[in-house]
Amino acid sequence: MTGTGGDGIVAARWLARCAVTAALGSVAVLLLGLGDGGLLIVGGGLLGLAACAAGAWWFLAHRGLVRLGGAVLAVAAPLAVLLMFTMDGLWKIALFATLLWGVALLLARGALRGTRPRTTRHGRTVPGPRRPVLIMNPKSGGGKVEQFGLVDKAEKLGARVILLDASTHQDVTALARQAVAEGADLLGVAGGDGTQALVAAVAADHDLPFLVVSAGTRNHFAMDLGLDRTDPSRCLDALSGGEELRIDMGEVAGRPFVNTVSFGVYADVVQRPEYRDDKAGTILKLTPDLLVGEGVRRLDARVDAERLTGQQALLVSNNPYTSPDALGGGGKRPRLDGGELGVLGIRVEGAAQAADLAVRGSLSPALTVTTAHGVEVTADEPDIPVAVDGEALMMPAPVVCRLRPQALRVLVPHDRPGVVVPAPPVNWRLLFDLAVGHGTGTTTGAHHG
Numbered sequence: 371m372t373g374t375g376g377d378g379i380v381a382a383r384w385l386a387r388c389a390v391t392a393a394l395g396s397v398a399v400l401l402l403g404l405g406d407g408g409l410l411i412v413g414g415g416l417l418g419l420a421a422c423a424a425g426a427w428w429f430l431a432h433r434g435l436v437r438l439g440g441a442v443l444a445v446a447a448p449l450a451v452l453l454m455f456t457m458d459g460l461w462k463i464a465l466f467a468t469l470l471w472g473v474a475l476l477l478a479r480g481a482l483r484g485t486r487p488r489t490t491r492h493g494r495t496v497p498g499p500r501r502p503v504l505i506m507n508p509k510s511g512g513g514k515v516e517q518f519g520l521v522d523k524a525e526k527l528g529a530r531v532i533l534l535d536a537s538t539h540q541d542v543t544a545l546a547r548q549a550v551a552e553g554a555d556l557l558g559v560a561g562g563d564g565t566q567a568l569v570a571a572v573a574a575d576h577d578l579p580f581l582v583v584s585a586g587t588r589n590h591f592a593m594d595l596g597l598d599r600t601d602p603s604r605c606l607d608a609l610s611g612g613e614e615l616r617i618d619m620g621e622v623a624g625r626p627f628v629n630t631v632s633f634g635v636y637a638d639v640v641q642r643p644e645y646r647d648d649k650a651g652t653i654l655k656l657t658p659d660l661l662v663g664e665g666v667r668r669l670d671a672r673v674d675a676e677r678l679t680g681q682q683a684l685l686v687s688n689n690p691y692t693s694p695d696a697l698g699g700g701g702k703r704p705r706l707d708g709g710e711l712g713v714l715g716i717r718v719e720g721a722a723q724a725a726d727l728a729v730r731g732s733l734s735p736a737l738t739v740t741t742a743h744g745v746e747v748t749a750d751e752p753d754i755p756v757a758v759d760g761e762a763l764m765m766p767a768p769v770v771c772r773l774r775p776q777a778l779r780v781l782v783p784h785d786r787p788g789v790v791v792p793a794p795p796v797n798w799r800l801l802f803d804l805a806v807g808h809g810t811g812t813t814t815g816a817h818h819g
């Protein structure tokens with residue numbers, strides 16, 4: 371990756387200084403307003419947040435009147451806090467302190483982002499392949515193969531295209547192996563991430579380069595490789611020469627994955643046939659059973675030498691995500707060649723823990739964020755639901771996840787948008803070190819909630 375130069379660090383230090391000043395300013399506003407209710411603002415705000423989270427828990431984990439009460443509380447709590455601020459005349463102090471805090475967070479993120487690599491990782495420049503074979507799924511992404519004329523463009527660039535027959539489920543691993551046996555010197559996929567992973571594994575097994583064409587719906591793998599997700603045809607430019615990156619691949623129970631493996635509540639919900647057509651409805655229908663009812667499934671995991679117990683949801687990723695947004699699918703991985711799995715576990719057993727998670731965030735014991743070389747997930751049942759790159763599967767427990775470091779050669783075009791390095795979570799200790807000139811604002815990353 372491109373490093374951050376001296377100028378970058380200087381700018382980051384100044385941003386960190388401004389961030390710390392704004393944060394102290396926000397605290398000062400509250401302290402100065404103590405007599406006028408500064409403490410009430412902090413207490414009331416935190417109480418409102420905790421009540422909102424508790425309401426959200428009751429809404430998700432129960433049905434009937436308790437669910438209704440939870441929904442009312444989740445909406446009413448923040449409204450009540452706002453009303454209290456307005457009636458007590460505290461709103462000016464609250465607004466000013468909140469604005470200052472918001473500015474502090476923005477500056478802090480800017481400072482921490484500034485200490486990270488800003489542009490795309492550059493690989494080895496290589497000539498185009500001579501016998502590339504691309505597997506294309508005409509149904510992926512709602513028909514992007516046809517929409518972007520991918521077959522034509524690929525064939526003009528010398529590739530052989532295998533178009534999947536959308537009417538039956540085809541064994542893409544067998545198709546890829548056959549292509550290799552017939553002399554392919556590159557394998558590629560225009561399709562979803564599940565298909566990408568299966569063919570990438572064949573490429574990795576034969577040490578052949580792999581081409582990702584972002585023709586799926588979500589294209590998380592393409593995003594973290596810095597490829598264009600809006601126009602998949604641009605990925606094909608690499609066929610006439612590009613850059614080769616070596617990245618890691620994940621493996622779960624011997625099956626390859628490029629992004630994530632999910633266990634617990636989410637994996638359970640996506641198994642249901644009705645989920646595809648009605649995501650929110652299915653979640654609301656199932657969560658009471660899955661969180662506190664008969665369907666509750668507790669997972670234990672050995673994460674390297676450490677043990678996690680009684681988790682409700684567990685996400686294992688090919689390299690760590692920068693924030694718990696990964697659970698909602700919005701996270702990003704700054705690199706795919708770090709040699710470690712990301713691990714994110716959640717264990718919330720009641721409204722009080724939900725409130726604690728909302729208030730303390732990643733410091734709450736309900737959340738575990740760490741990295742590992744190997745993860746073994748156990749459960750009380752013989753088979754457990756597992757979502758592998760979004761695909762719903764059942765696997766016999768225990769399920770072992772591991773990483774194949776640097777196993778995959780990926781060919782990417784020279785001209786690509788690049789990875790937008792996400793801002794890391796705000797860490798005030800690092801920021802303070804950066805501001806006073808001791809640190810560089812970077813950390814090895816993992817922490818346990």
Ligand SMILES: Nc1ncnc2c1ncn2[C@@H]1O[C@H](COP(=O)(O)OP(=O)(O)OP(=O)(O)O)[C@@H](O)[C@H]1O
Pocket residue numbers: 507509510511512534535536537538539540541542561562563564565585586587588589760
């Ligand atoms: N091996 C296969 N053979 C035939 N059809 C397949 C195969 N794999 C997937 N499909 C079908 O193709 C459709 C598109 O799936 P795919 O995962 O490629 O793209 P997507 O769902 O648009 O993207 P994403 O994975 O990002 O959601 C699905 O309806 C799936 O059933």
